[in-house]
Amino acid sequence: ILYAVLDYLVDELMLIGVHLQEKLDHLESMIFDNRFESSEIQSIYDLKRKVARLHNMSAPVGDMCAELSRLHPEIVPKELIPYYRDIQDHVQRTNRLTFMLRDALSDALQVNMSLITIRQNEVVKRLAGWGAILTLPTIIFTMYGTNFKYMPLYDWDIGYPVVLALTGLACRELYKKLKSSGWL
Structure with a gap:
């Protein structure tokens, strides 16, 4: 039962990450199409907070799966260890996605500020x-x-x-x- 719950949780976290990726793609297209208003910068910060929350939710699950994989076979049967490692791999993918999103959001802020500076210079x-x-x-x-x-x-x-x-x-x-x- 624990495996099923953790697997479902990690799959949902990955879906949330994909949804955040789509929001980021939309924000980036707005920035480069000059449709991004400075009042919408708050949306980038909101997205950064959501990415941080996603990482804070997924990281402990990975640690938990690593610990479960190391427990004595009487507590966690050997045949379940590959399943927990599979969950751990999914968590690592989710964590990589959060790192990529965090970097991309920082880059989007910097690009937006650069574009604003260029317009001001003109x-x-x-x-x-x-x-x-x-x-x-x-x-x-x-x-x-x-x-x-x-x-x-x-x-x-x-x-x-x-x-x-x-x-x-x-x-x-x-x-x-x-x-x-x-x-x-």
Whole structure:
């Protein structure tokens, strides 16, 4: 009876491991398809806890089967020892699965964080590019707004439109250069 109970328990633990593997596969596909929201990181941690619980449930069963295999033949008949070793093998497979799942979940978290960092770097590049474009007219117009008496084009009738045109041209050229380099 003990063998039947342990065999059933280990088979169920393996099914739980396979189910957790399917959940992990789904999470990984969401991460790489950019459908994974940062609010769903909790699901990875929940899955890690479930994997740890699975390991905590299966490891003692393996130890128990190892002890049963070593007991005196009067307590555990010799003909049952191969069955307990079979259960022990199933437990080892389940434990290997939990180790693999734990590593894969850690890898999934690291990949997700790397993808987030890459997206943030792209946003920062764009912000820096637009900041550079906006800095150019800010500096030019600040200089002309200081009311110095002797500024280039200051006393000329078309000086203001020329400064505006040159500033617009400089901004356009900077925009084209940043766009071609991938910063915008």
